[in-house]
Amino acid sequence: MNIGVSQNYPHLDQMQPWNDRLHLLECLSVVEEAPNVKTFTFRSDNHNWFRYEPGQFMTFELPVQPEAVLRTFTLSSSPSRPFTVAVTVKAQEGSIGTRWMLDHLMPGVRLKAFGPLGDFSMRKHPGSKYLFISAGSGITPMMSMTRWMNDCAPQSDINFVTCARRPSDIIFRKELEYLTSCMPNLKLTFLIKEHEMGQVWTGIRGRLETPKLPLLAPDFKDRTIFCCGPESFMRDVRNMLEASEFDMAYYHQECFGPAPEPVLPMLDGIATEPAAASATVTFSMSGMEVPCAAGETILKAARGAGIRIAAACESGLCGTCKVMKLAGDVDMDHNGGILDEEIDEGYILACCSKPLGNVEVEA
Template sequence: MNMGVPQGHGYKHLDQMQPWSDRLHLLECLSVVEEAPNVKTFTFRSDNQNWFRYEPGQFMTFELGTQPESILRTFTLSSSPSRPFTFAVTVKAQEGSIGARWMLDNLLPGMRLKAFGPLGDFSIARYPGDKYLFISAGSGVTPMMSMTRWLQDCAPQSDVSFVACARRPSDIIFRRELEYLTSSMPNLKVSFLIKEHEMGQLWTGIRGRLEAPKLPLLAPDFKDRVIFCCGPEGFMRDVREMLEASGFDMAHYHQESFGPAAEPVLPLMDDLEPGEQPAATSMVTFSMSGKEVPCAAGETILKAARGAGIRIAAACESGLCGTCRILKLSGEVAMDHNGGILDEEIEEGYILACCSKPLGNVEVEA
């Protein structure tokens, strides 16, 4: 009997497998689990028996087969890299959402998707501490869950205060698992805040918004903790202002957001290397498309490509998600990214088209 092992493949140990690569492999949906109303967890494996290397709290960008054409959407990983044979994203469909709605309505086990990543520096791997405070609202709980699952596997004695906010008790994502984790993590304290009472639901916990008087009740020593916050922009703004007013050292505060960053700008003349001059108009050669396209001063390679009808996948368009990564074959660019590309990828010659502006003639693989 086939117990879920991919057809044509036998069992392999981790050291017999290669890491998954977004340049070479697709993802296969392995399972779909409903977590809450309009919330599902999708678990994936590689289509070629690879293992997944990422940091807890990072994200992936998916190419979704919506109509009339595919779109790109970014979702945080909710799984732990300590279990590397699969990974999962937990997706909530907000009102008016297209990508998340498509996943909830159409994505089934056995279907394959193209994805890019993982990327992101919102992780305890990047900002370690002796004690943590995780503050989330709605689907912002997903990176916190990834980090907590990793701590359960690798450092179960970790001191963590976990605050999850939701509208109603039934909207609390991962509620049962979080309550269970307190039995295996003796220094994990979980608190839930809800805004609305729900008929038929007994609730003895805290109600209302997360406000300054409540925070010391939830985490009396919050000023001594490294804080990670994720949720809607307004929620994170309120948390940030509350912490600033309390005298918290904001160097120990980190938040996650996929909103667009400021438009990258060309470097000043003083910032250029000796001999570098920003060209008034550059020519960009797209080797795979066989086109040579003029690129005005201050214009990105992505914009030049679109003007010529050349499709380069792009999601955030702010140098964050890394989806528009392409190989630069020759020439120089000014690239002002926001963490969406690794140093080793830059050394290999890769650039992000959305935030790379030519410094003279450039050839790229696109």
């Protein structure tokens, strides 16, 4: 497949925004960033441009055998360069999806994707100056926001702190060091845990701890803070900031995970069962009518009947389970995984939509 420069590549004003309901993404390039870390750059398979906020994420359908899996990744690219999008992926131990990407995803491969979505962006939560705190691949949304500010607001005041196990594990190190020469108010700090044999390291070692924070960012209480990394890392950062009496209204973090199971009501100390079926969900494409208990989501009803609706986060965040509602009303309590215009068109998120009477959906 020839994926070189197209002689007929249109100008931006001749293109339409990418629409995840109509088109696929085509892998354009693969770049190794660190051990077991690669950046995958994609373009639309139909000459579209990408409109999103720096720091948002996309969900990819990966053709892992015997059944495709859904994985959500934050975009490391900047919307100031709208012809492509990129994700930077670290192969997680025991992960089928990330391992497949590093081993099999190459230029020319096409994937289905959903999004971009998410509220983790300085465009959603603006501040006069920022403190970015990350660990490992949690650096990706910080890189997206920093790249955007370098292109569009290079005077932005950013204190950028990222943690890694070893110097060789620091993702985007060379680019970040270069950006400090382009952005006069970008302060960069790398923290590492282990020193590598034969390598000289003159930077800071150890964990990000409460005594270090005022040294790394003396004015951290005056900054809007964005944090991303493993859950344990973000929990430690939250605890550190709360102990320092930081105003947590200016703290934002990125994480993905399924919604918690609902707690059943208690009666004399005994958990009661959900109420009997109170609605019927008709799945038009499957030709099935399925009873749905009170308080049960459309996604749960579909799974109980063996009907497959793609879903990743299951908390109304990623937008993967978007389906068209053909009839009826639902109570949809989402977390930003669907746009207002999509709701106006009739779309709902199956994972967080509970029928208010009989409902018909396109699934």
